[in-house]
Amino acid sequence: MKVEKNISLLPYNTFGIDAKADLFIEYYSLDELRQVLKEHKGERILHIGQGSNLLFTRDFNGIILHSGMARARFLDDETVEAQNGLRLDDLIAQLTDMCYCGMEKLSLIPGEVGASAVQNVGAYGVEAKDVILRVNTLDVETLEERVFTNEECRFGYRDSAFKHELKGKYIVTSVVYRVKPGDATKTREEIIETRNGKLPKIGEVGSAGSFFMNPFVPEEQANALLAQYPDMPHFETPQGVKIPAAWLIEQCGWKGKTLGGAQVWPKQALVIVNANHATAEDIIALAAHISQSVKEKFNITIIPEVNYI
Ligand SMILES: Cc1cc2nc3c(=O)[nH]c(=O)nc-3n(C[C@H](O)[C@H](O)[C@H](O)COP(=O)(O)OP(=O)(O)OC[C@H]3O[C@@H](n4cnc5c(N)ncnc54)[C@H](O)[C@@H]3O)c2cc1C
Missing domain, CATH: 3.90.78.10 (UDP-N-acetylenolpyruvoylglucosamine reductase, C-terminal domain)
Incomplete structure (x- = not known):
């Protein structure tokens, strides 16, 4: 676990706002996450991803939590589970290299897997909800794991239950996506080029x-x-x-x-x-x-x- 006190949030938000936080903690396993939540029960906590959809309007008096868990694995031929701290685009790059498709239209969207479910990210007519099968979480209060089906996430346009009634109550720990065999290289390249242009x-x-x-x-x-x-x-x-x-x-x-x-x-x-x-x-x-x-x-x-x- 990495713990830093009184840090600048400059490296942790893409807007480049130099706000400060009392504490920054990065965890590398579910056990470490449980330990942090237990030790800091009741304190103000903000779980961030890459900080690509945040605007820090003032210093953050509390704990900024970030996941250092960044692995992905196939559960079967058509389902892949990615940990919350993996960059979404890294996942898509890996899948494309392995000749799996389905997520390529989300190429180059900044941010991590955890937030992709919270935000229901989308581009070029595809949203995360179209490829998410389920979302694995940790209950901040009970420290127990809970799985949300796609339907239970109540996805909407850039929206999910994690932005409303579940906000601050659950940390997304991994996301299970549906993929299929296929070559997405060309689409991915075109999307990267278009996005880089604008x-x-x-x-x-x-x-x-x-x-x-x-x-x-x-x-x-x-x-x-x-x-x-x-x-x-x-x-x-x-x-x-x-x-x-x-x-x-x-x-x-x-x-x-x-x-x-x-x-x-x-x-x-x-x-x-x-x-x-x-x-x-x-x-x-x-x-x-x-x-x-x-x-x-x-x-x-x-x-x-x-x-x-
Ligand atoms: C240049 C640029 C282009 C972009 N293009 C697109 C686009 O095409 N489509 C699109 O949809 N978005 C786009 N975005 C927005 C951004 O990429 C998404 O909103 C992304 O999901 C944010 O991910 P993040 O990891 O940076 O999350 P953060 O910004 O760090 O956090 C976003 C929210 O998710 C919460 N959160 C983060 N991780 C977790 C977790 N593990 N558990 C619970 N809550 C969590 C945070 O508390 C916060 O409320 C773009 C952003 C930039 C800077």
């Missing part, structure tokens, strides 16, 4: 990816908007008409605009970046201005995907 590269430019979720509006509202903006991209879904938040933000003229050190990424309006030593306040203020102008222009509320801590 998204900021981690380590070069600070960001948390898409800052806002795409909103869903009732059909009547979508029709009224389409009368005014015939080119508006829109997708009919069971939850309502989905309108890309990037389009809404771009229409409000935000692409490339800056506030303090924060900037709307010039290549993709949905992404806010840390362009020049941004503080969390800069990012929060820019996000608030963006959502206010989208509300005023389109009467649509856009909600951050990023977790404010």
